[in-house]
Amino acid sequence: MQLGRRELHRWAFGMGMAAFLAGPSRLLAAADGDPLTLVDPELRPAAQAMLAQSFPPMTRAALPALRAGWVAPPLLAPPAPAVEVRQIPGAQGTPPVSIELIGVRPRAAPAPALLHIHGGGMISGRARNLTAFCQALAAEFDCVIVNVDYRLAPETPFPGPVEDNYAALAWIAAQATELGVDPRRIAVMGESAGGGLAAMVSLMARDRGKVQPCQQILIYPMLDDRTGSTVKPSPHLAPVGWPAAANAFGWSAFLGRPAGSAQVPAGAVPARAATLSGLPPTFIGVGAIDLFVDESLAFGRRLIDAGIPTGIHVAPGAFHAFDFVVPEAAVSRAFTAAWKSALRTAFAVRA
Numbered sequence: 001m002q003l004g005r006r007e008l009h010r011w012a013f014g015m016g017m018a019a020f021l022a023g024p025s026r027l028l029a030a031a032d033g034d035p036l037t038l039v040d041p042e043l044r045p046a047a048q049a050m051l052a053q054s055f056p057p058m059t060r061a062a063l064p065a066l067r068a069g070w071v072a073p074p075l076l077a078p079p080a081p082a083v084e085v086r087q088i089p090g091a092q093g094t095p096p097v098s099i100e101l102i103g104v105r106p107r108a109a110p111a112p113a114l115l116h117i118h119g120g121g122m123i124s125g126r127a128r129n130l131t132a133f134c135q136a137l138a139a140e141f142d143c144v145i146v147n148v149d150y151r152l153a154p155e156t157p158f159p160g161p162v163e164d165n166y167a168a169l170a171w172i173a174a175q176a177t178e179l180g181v182d183p184r185r186i187a188v189m190g191e192s193a194g195g196g197l198a199a200m201v202s203l204m205a206r207d208r209g210k211v212q213p214c215q216q217i218l219i220y221p222m223l224d225d226r227t228g229s230t231v232k233p234s235p236h237l238a239p240v241g242w243p244a245a246a247n248a249f250g251w252s253a254f255l256g257r258p259a260g261s262a263q264v265p266a267g268a269v270p271a272r273a274a275t276l277s278g279l280p281p282t283f284i285g286v287g288a289i290d291l292f293v294d295e296s297l298a299f300g301r302r303l304i305d306a307g308i309p310t311g312i313h314v315a316p317g318a319f320h321a322f323d324f325v326v327p328e329a330a331v332s333r334a335f336t337a338a339w340k341s342a343l344r345t346a347f348a349v350r351a
Helices: 005-009 017-028 041-052 060-068 127-141 160-174 193-208 244-255 293-305 330-348
Strands: 083-088 097-102 111-117 144-149 181-191 215-219 282-287 310-315
Touching: 041 330, 083 160, 097 127, 097 160, 111 127, 111 160, 111 193, 111 330, 127 144, 127 330, 144 160, 160 181, 160 193, 181 193, 181 330, 193 215, 215 330, 282 293, 282 330, 293 310, 310 330
Parallel strands: 111 144, 111 181, 181 215, 215 282, 282 310
Antiparallel strands: 083 097, 097 144
């Protein structure tokens, strides 16, 4: 079953992504002349509109308003896969984890599965903001998707959000027969903070040795707490999108200590992992003017050096979350095609 592109993306602006990303970027608008010169021409109108918006400074007091800005889009109607909300066991001593289970149906053979982790800077966002996206993916790939509503920082700092997502991964594997899932073909995917959490889940899975994802799809992932804190980005990065100050705030909330501190908890920052050996094949996609481009490339290089099959796609002229904001742009379509190709290849492999 294939859903049309218009139906797939009709919810993109309604999800609140543009409102979430726009305001802090405005602070960078005058940093080095016109901030739009490096933006892909098809993305410029949206970038200009985002720069024109205002948003309060990123503080804990501003979090309620920030979170309220994420407006969940409507679910896709049939024939899109149905959505079932479930509570699954969390880590020992933690609350149950809320998930959305999408795409379970009778099949002739076990289906692949995808653990999806939403973004939001570690401090905002909800699974429901990406439900329609996950419905479309489940239809296109004929797979089962678990979309996780993990706990957010600063109320729940590390390791809570990672444990929630790992619990969902372990649950998929344990319930594979009930779900009609092939436990050898479970991939993990996330965007932005979700991409960083996906990498943390893969590291946790490697270290615990109980379940191994077949692939990780990291979409402009949030991988390094030092970006924007102790490591200052190039001036031309993030003229639109997630800026350095917001990144430092999100990481500080997640870590429970200032971003860029000399010591961070083991497993909390993928870029600081001692070794990346043993991780699953990886796709990393990022925009060329995204704040996360340098850390994405550095992480990809480390994966390659560790012998991990790795694909990296850098979208020219693209800011953070550009593919959600302007999905019809050629640069967005090429970006989406690249990560979907990696996921399709992973799902096609049968042990």
